[in-house]
Amino acid sequence: MGPGYWAWVIPLSTGNTSIGLVGHDSHIPFEVVRNLENTLAWMREHEPVLARELEGLRVLDFCCLKNYSHNVARAWSSERWALVGEAGAFVDPLYSPGSDFIAFANSFTEEMIRCDLAGGDLTQRARELSALYRSLVVNSIELYAHAAAVYGHPSALLAKVYWDNFTYWSYPCQLFMQGLYRLSGREMDAMIPIGMRYGQLSNRMQLVLAAWAELAPEPTQKGFRGMPSYPSVLIDAHLALRNRWDTKETLDAMRMRLVQAEEIFGEILLRALDAVGPDRVDALIERLGARSWDDLRIDDDRIEATGTVGLARRRALRPLARDVERSLGQPARQVDAATLGRARGPLVARGIRPHDGEEVVLDPGGPS
Numbered sequence: 001m002g003p004g005y006w007a008w009v010i011p012l013s014t015g016n017t018s019i020g021l022v023g024h025d026s027h028i029p030f031e032v033v034r035n036l037e038n039t040l041a042w043m044r045e046h047e048p049v050l051a052r053e054l055e056g057l058r059v060l061d062f063c064c065l066k067n068y069s070h071n072v073a074r075a076w077s078s079e080r081w082a083l084v085g086e087a088g089a090f091v092d093p094l095y096s097p098g099s100d101f102i103a104f105a106n107s108f109t110e111e112m113i114r115c116d117l118a119g120g121d122l123t124q125r126a127r128e129l130s131a132l133y134r135s136l137v138v139n140s141i142e143l144y145a146h147a148a149a150v151y152g153h154p155s156a157l158l159a160k161v162y163w164d165n166f167t168y169w170s171y172p173c174q175l176f177m178q179g180l181y182r183l184s185g186r187e188m189d190a191m192i193p194i195g196m197r198y199g200q201l202s203n204r205m206q207l208v209l210a211a212w213a214e215l216a217p218e219p220t221q222k223g224f225r226g227m228p229s230y231p232s233v234l235i236d237a238h239l240a241l242r243n244r245w246d247t248k249e250t251l252d253a254m255r256m257r258l259v260q261a262e263e264i265f266g267e268i269l270l271r272a273l274d275a276v277g278p279d280r281v282d283a284l285i286e287r288l289g290a291r292s293w294d295d296l297r298i299d300d301d302r303i304e305a306t307g308t309v310g311l312a313r314r315r316a317l318r319p320l321a322r323d324v325e326r327s328l329g330q331p332a333r334q335v336d337a338a339t340l341g342r343a344r345g346p347l348v349a350r351g352i353r354p355h356d357g358e359e360v361v362l363d364p365g366g367p368s
């Protein structure tokens with residue numbers, strides 16, 4: 001992995017090995033990898049260890065795809081056809097979401113059959129399911145579309161994995177596991193604003209991470225960072241997938257996680273502001289177009305906790321902020337509270353929702 005690309009090595013059950021290189025046009029123009037010779041030459045320069053391993057091996061097949069991420073306009077029809085798997089949308093291989101989308105598409109197809117057998121309105125159902133599927137695909141594609149610089153930036157990448165996993169387990173996974181795609185009409189409407197807010201926050205987060213990586217580059221380094229150990233909000237969100245909830249419980253749980261997501265968003269934004277340093281705080285805000293954001297959860301207490309260390313810091317930070325810090329490590333503390341407060345000011349000025357007195361508990365997974 002490095003700026004603008006990552007590579008995979010997957011041993012296949014056939015005994016062959018699949019080697020893949022995923023590159024962003026901004027860093028690896030298509031011409032550079034359009035054939036096997038060019039791709040191997042690129043690997044020799046940028047991934048010499050992998051290139052050495054490949055030397056002397058027989059290449060059985062080579063394929064290069066351009067613009068492979070795409071959505072579908074319509075995947076279900078009242079005329080009894082459905083598009084499932086890679087015949088329809090394709091997202092990106094990084095987090096291997098292929099089977100997730102196959103599971104969604106197959107389950108949505110089952111819904112169409114169920115609706116047909118019950119004499120329901122197939123036109124409406126096809127429209128609803130296609131719209132839901134499209135929104136899941138489009139928000140998923142956004143996770144990768146801006147990530148070129150992040151792939152070469154260890155700190156931003158770590159924050160990305162934390163955020164992407166948290167939101168993935170909190171919304172799309174629960175939507176699937178609790179069967180919310182079975183909702184229709186007004187019932188489905190209750191879910192839509194929750195999904196839109198997750199999408200909005202997540203899409204903004206990808207911009208924050210990209211800006212962080214580009215404005216404050218870091219050398220790539222090898223190393224391993226495991227998942228956080230218990231207790232952690234990430235583990236809570238993951239374990240909660242075992243629960244079986246009715247619609248109300250599921251929507252409540254999604255809203256509860258949304259409050260947490262808003263706070264985690266604030267934590268990661270503060271990290272990005274700190275990482276770029278005092279001279280580029282305004283540049284980061286400008287670049288994000290963040291002055292029009294008015295709904296962030298970064299309260300005064302959190303800003304005041306900026307310079308604290310040790311026990312004072314543990315006391316000053318709320319549970320979620322501590323959780324983020326345990327998982328992502330200590331920020332460098334390059335930017336003082338006054339500068340962060342000034343940068344944050346307009347972002348919460350109009351829509352500020354200080355923490356409303358609610359305490360976000362790292363719970364074992366039930367809806368609050």
Ligand SMILES: Cc1cc2nc3c(=O)[nH]c(=O)nc-3n(C[C@H](O)[C@H](O)[C@H](O)COP(=O)(O)OP(=O)(O)OC[C@H]3O[C@@H](n4cnc5c(N)ncnc54)[C@H](O)[C@@H]3O)c2cc1C
Nearest residue numbers: 010018020084085086087088093095096097098099100102
């Ligand atoms: C190296 C690699 C690793 C992956 N790892 C993961 C992972 O870890 N997790 C995950 O979720 N997803 C992963 N994926 C993605 C996953 O494999 C795909 O999402 C999934 O296989 C798509 O299933 P599909 O049935 O839609 O298409 P495919 O699996 O491509 O099946 C399509 C079939 O149709 C056949 N076919 C094509 N044209 C014709 C024709 N004209 N006539 C008859 N047959 C035809 C093909 O031969 C093929 O057998 C990975 C993909 C790759 C390449």
